[in-house]
Amino acid sequence: MDKQIIFEDGHIRAIFLKGSSKELVFSFGDLITRAKGLSINAEKSLEKFQYNVIGVMPKEKSWFPESSIRNMLEAIADFIAPFETRLGYGGSMGGYAAIKYSNLLNLKRVIALVPQFSIDPEDVTDLRYNMFFHADVNQNMKVQAKDVSAEREYIVVYDPYYDEDRAHYVKLQEVLPQVNTLHLPFTGHDAIAILASSELLNDFLTQEFDETYFYKKIRQVKKNSKFYYRKVIEKSLKEHRASLGKILKNNDLQLDSNFFDAKQKQQLIRSLLSNKQVDERDLNKLGVQINIPQESRSLLLDNYGHGLVFNVISQKIESYAEKAIALNHKLLIPIYAKGTGLVQIHLNDERYIVAMNDRLVMKLFKEQDALGVGMSPLIIKKYEDYFVVSYKNLNLASDEFGGNEFIGDVSETAKFVLELESDS
Template sequence: MDKQIIFEDDHIRVIFLKGSSSELVISFGDLITRAKGLSINAEKSLVKYDYNVLGIMPKLKSWFPEASMQNMMQQVAPILADFSRIVGYGGSMGGYAAIKYSGLLKMNRVIAFVPQYTIDPQEVEDRRYAEFFDVNIHRDMQIQTQDVSEQAEYIIVYDPYYHEDREHYRKIKKILPQLMTLHLPFTGHEALSVLASSSLLNDFIRHPLEQRYFYQQMRSVKKNSKFYYRTVINNLMSRHSAALGRILRSNDLHLDDQYLDANLKQLITRVMLNRRQVTEQDLQKLGIKVNLSQATNNHLQDHYTNQVVFNLISHKIECYPQEAVLRNNKYLIAVEAKMSGLVKIEINGERYLVVMNDRRVTKLFKEHETLTPDMSPIVIKKYPDYYVLSYKNLNLSSDEHGLCSFVEGSVNDEAKFHAVQ
């Protein structure tokens, strides 16, 4: 593979990868894919189609300063002169650079995922990257009319519901002469990761501008992308929880049990259990395995009249409204509340201790099973008017949403639980 560094300064490294294509692809790195040896952003996908590639890789989080880009032109110009078709590609910081320097680099097409307009805090409300703004190297860094080309085609992919990126998109849109916008809803700033595909990138580079065709190809990539579903579910839950049901009903998912991290698994199951009855098919699609239980009549209520349960899906003590517990009593198991002792639940006629370690990992041990050294039982203490659940010197506290945590300090109302017959 013929690959060499043709320019380098404190901010960027420029690498030329020789291929057999008639096009030249200029691939810009981002905050994650910064300069490392001779690596180029999206190199695997571009090599697959044997593209000629100019990789412009950032060495710092400095948004491709104009001085560096101008300084590299002496080495880059002869390469540009060899090609009649030049395509720029990048995401986020790389997407910004692809648009910003499209005129300078004589691009015919630009593919930009979730690009910034600028990181100057005087120009945008977005503060995600304000710490990287340096007035000495970023003065007038915003994308301007003189930066872009009237002859070039511009493609921007972004999530229209993600406020921070939407602000940048609206400012960029006013400047670009020919823009095709492709929406990727509920993916936040992760569009490039969601649509990672060699064939799709090849389409973006070579296929005529046909929005319908691109959407068809994007749907095909999304359908086979586990990362897409994880990203969408994570972004949807707080705003559009009903959409999870539609995703589960309309897609034949087969996620493994390690696919969802513990926090996302808890968020999903809380939404599902609160909003509707959960089916075993739902859980299987999400890669969640549970041991089903038998119902028990004993239960506690928190300060907000939610019932205290052990959630067999998230493996945590939580509180839910009574109707949610009734709908999902196979998964939400009432915590027994008879007397002071150890917290126990019953599953399929067997009694289990609820135990935890100092990293707040909760597990179930059969009543007569030996505990591992790192685990300690959760204790229930009966007082004249209430119960307290404790782990060592910490007491369980429940908030108005039913989320429980063990905290230090005196027993307040949120740490007092009441028995209900």
């Protein structure tokens, strides 16, 4: 691997990666892939196809100040002179730079993933990046007509449903003489991670633009991208819950148990179980391994009429509508309640105690087994007209969405009433 630093100042570092291509690729880093040793943005993909590359890596969150780029170009002019065909590639901050300096660097084609038009709040309101604008460094930073040319080809990839990036795209569209646009819906600002494919990057740089061809390639990449499905699922959780089950049914996923964080997993499972969209096999695709028990059911109802259950998937006490419990009775186990005593459930004809520690981690223990270190059993307290579930001096309270938390007092949301279910 033949690499060397060919320019550096306080804001950027330019690194040359020697290849065998007739083209020279300027690969601009972003906020994540900032200067670190001799690393170059998209290096693995570019090196695979033996490109000659100049990796322009930001050292600060300063959006490639024009003064730095001009000083770089002056310093490397003789170095890049032999390369008649120059290409630009970058995402986000790097996508901005590839477009902004396309004339200055004489780029034949520019590939910009979710690029900015400017981070100057006078140009575009974008709370993600406006904080990084500094007038003394980023003077006159927006992309202008003088920065671009009809002689160059611009390909922009972005999510048209993501308002923040769409605002930049609309501004760029007004300035660019022509732009070939590829949409990547429901991915937000993460096109860079999803399209991290050596074959696709090579096509972007050299393949004649054909919308049908590129969308076919993008679909292939998305189909094999776990990251893409995570973004789609996150989007669906908020706006298109009915489609979650279809995503699992129609795609051959096999995610590991750490693919979603605990909060995402709980939201996802709640949505799927509430709508009875999936079975055990579908949950396994999400990396959720379950041991389905048989149970004897008895419901404690919260203040909103939801049944209190132990969710064997999330390993937490939650509240669900009675219909959802009936549909998912092997996964949502009603809390056993009779009188004052320990919180218990029945699994496989055995009685389990529900215990918790101060970090709010719940675990099940068979009646005859010893509790783990730091674990204390949850207690059901029976009063004249209601029950209370307690952990030490805290009491379980439910909200209207089925969420539960432990609070200090006994409010109306911390009072539960017993309703026995029929066997039918």
